[in-house]
Amino acid sequence: MPNSKSAITLLNSTSSRFRFARTFLRLFSRIKSQRSATFASAPPDQLKRQSQRIKMVAYSSMARVAGPRRAWARALLFKLQTRPRHRTLMRRKRRPSTSPDDQVGKLRRLLPGGETMDVCTLLEETANYIHCLSTQVKVMKAISDQHLSTPN
Amino acid sequence: MEIKVGTVGGSSTIGRQSDDTGLESLQFCEEIQGLMTIPAENASSFTALLELPATQALELLHSPDSAAAAVVNDDSVHHCIKDVPKPYFSAFNCNLTFPTNSGLIERVTKLSILAKEHSPETTSSVPLNSSVNFEKVKNEPTTDTDSNPNPLQTLISDPKVENTNQRSAKRKEREKKGRGSTKKSKNESNEDAEKLPYVHVRARRGQATDSHSLAERARREKINARMKLLQELVPGCNKISGTALVLDEIINHVQSLQRQVEFLSMRLAAVNPRVDFNIESILATENEPILESNFPTMVSPLMWPEIPVNGTRQQYQPQWHFDGSVNQQGWARDEHNHHNFSPPENSLLSYDSSANSASLHSNQLKMEL
Numbered sequence: 001m002p003n004s005k006s007a008i009t010l011l012n013s014t015s016s017r018f019r020f021a022r023t024f025l026r027l028f029s030r031i032k033s034q035r036s037a038t039f040a041s042a043p044p045d046q047l048k049r050q051s052q053r054i055k056m057v058a059y060s061s062m063a064r065v066a067g068p069r070r071a072w073a074r075a076l077l078f079k080l081q082t083r084p085r086h087r088t089l090m091r092r093k094r095r096p097s098t099s100p101d102d103q104v105g106k107l108r109r110l111l112p113g114g115e116t117m118d119v120c121t122l123l124e125e126t127a128n129y130i131h132c133l134s135t136q137v138k139v140m141k142a143i144s145d146q147h148l149s150t151p152n
Numbered sequence: 153m154e155i156k157v158g159t160v161g162g163s164s165t166i167g168r169q170s171d172d173t174g175l176e177s178l179q180f181c182e183e184i185q186g187l188m189t190i191p192a193e194n195a196s197s198f199t200a201l202l203e204l205p206a207t208q209a210l211e212l213l214h215s216p217d218s219a220a221a222a223v224v225n226d227d228s229v230h231h232c233i234k235d236v237p238k239p240y241f242s243a244f245n246c247n248l249t250f251p252t253n254s255g256l257i258e259r260v261t262k263l264s265i266l267a268k269e270h271s272p273e274t275t276s277s278v279p280l281n282s283s284v285n286f287e288k289v290k291n292e293p294t295t296d297t298d299s300n301p302n303p304l305q306t307l308i309s310d311p312k313v314e315n316t317n318q319r320s321a322k323r324k325e326r327e328k329k330g331r332g333s334t335k336k337s338k339n340e341s342n343e344d345a346e347k348l349p350y351v352h353v354r355a356r357r358g359q360a361t362d363s364h365s366l367a368e369r370a371r372r373e374k375i376n377a378r379m380k381l382l383q384e385l386v387p388g389c390n391k392i393s394g395t396a397l398v399l400d401e402i403i404n405h406v407q408s409l410q411r412q413v414e415f416l417s418m419r420l421a422a423v424n425p426r427v428d429f430n431i432e433s434i435l436a437t438e439n440e441p442i443l444e445s446n447f448p449t450m451v452s453p454l455m456w457p458e459i460p461v462n463g464t465r466q467q468y469q470p471q472w473h474f475d476g477s478v479n480q481q482g483w484a485r486d487e488h489n490h491h492n493f494s495p496p497e498n499s500l501l502s503y504d505s506s507a508n509s510a511s512l513h514s515n516q517l518k519m520e521l
Contacts, residue, residue: 047422048421050421051414051418051421051422052417054417054418054420055413058416058417059413103400103403106399107402107403110407111406120371120375120378123375123378123379123382126382126406127378127382127385129406130382130385130386130402130405130406130409133406133409133410133413134409136413137409137412137413137416140413140416140417140420144416144420147420147423148419
């Protein structure tokens with residue numbers, strides 16, 4: 001990311017929106033194609049799984065767009081790629097207790113990979129994370145609006 | 153200790169037994185010289201210890217065996233030569249230089265022979281000689297040695313006292329050196345703090361200037377800047393003052409965004425399970441609304457200098473799908489894309505890719521479907 005460190009400019013936001021849309025659509029279309037390939041009769045259980053998968057895809061595309069320099073993106077990708085059982089074991093072993101009370105602790109638990117950051121990096125990464133997340137939400141909203149408006 | 157006591161006892165007994173025979177006095181002299189040559193290094197180092205750097209001095213002092221042995225060796229030697237009284241021994245030891253000492257030893261031996269010849273009635277021949285000699289050299293009172301009837305007792309008891317004296321002197325010296333070193337280190341640390349990293353942080357009047365508070369202040373300023381950035385990013389956060397409230401707002405915002413992502417993914421999953429999946433139609437129908445109808449509600453059109461005309465827009469789409477269908481995603485690939493992602497380059501890319509892959513792309517689509 002060439003200008004990720006500087007203040008988020010408008011040009012950057014538009015171009016990052018391009019990137020978000022492209023990456024997400026790519027992964028999303030892959031999922032959709034997989035599902036359309038396997039799709040004969042969808043039980044209601046599969047819908048849930050599908051939404052889970054789409055969420056994962058959304059997050060991973062977000063992390064990919066943000067790039068490997070961002071700590072939260074790295075942590076998010078790691079989280080998505082490793083198995084949950086593994087993860088809980090590792091986390092339990094590594095970090096037995098985090099500060100639960102204050103806002104910084106809360107923020108730390110919200111931000112992927114935030115448990116190992118100091119406050120300064122935590123705030124910086126949070127700013128970037130919020131930016132990426134809001135962009136992702138906008139993109140997804142646009143896509144779903146489009147879906148809702150067109151097909152039926 | 154024991155060895156020295158033994159040697160000292162031997163020498164003193166020799167001194168006692170040697171009444172007037174020059175041969176035994178010669179043996180005595182040899183023994184003294186042997187004793188002197190062995191502790192010579194120790195003693196010299198011990199005297200030089202005062203001028204040593206603090207670390208070596210400390211090392212020497214902290215290795216009690218060698219130091220104590222040196223001390224006691226010295227003591228025994230000097231007591232064998234001439235029962236030196238305690239308080240002056242240290243001064244003598246400080247001024248002791250061994251090249252001159254050989255001549256002194258000769259003098260001592262001569263004198264001891266003379267003394268033995270002159271006064272054989274003394275219980276120990278050595279102490280009186282030493283007193284004479286020492287009054288020559290240093291003007292020393294011999295009250296202690298004379299009052300002590302048994303030289304062995306003085307030999308054994310004296311070194312302890314003397315050790316304590318010398319030790320205390322050394323301790324004072326060390327403390328002085330320690331103070332000096334701490335002062336030096338403090339000065340150095342102050343200089344380092346003035347030189348070192350936070351040049352941009354200036355201490356105003358009344359603010360602390362040591363490195364820790366400077367670093368702490370820099371950290372606080374950094375955090376404040378980040379908080380300000382976050383305040384600008386989170387809507388409705390500008391008017392709130394107070395770090396805790398701002399952080400609360402940020403947390404709420406992040407949570408709401410994450411919930412939105414979840415909700416949207418559910419909606420996307422729920423949407424059109426029965427719509428036939430057509431990438432072309434999706435791309436054609438989605439991307440334009442995303443870029444043109446939906447975004448301008450959020451972004452004013454002035455920020456869209458790169459909004460393409462519909463003709464070029466159509467050329468983007470094959471490339472996008474080309475990316476999606478052919479390339480495996482990875483960091484490197486993504487980074488490459490990002491760096492190249494600016495509208496003119498992209499149009500070039502899309503020209504190339506669309507020109508090359510338009511037919512290929514449609515074929516692929518059919519293959520996929």
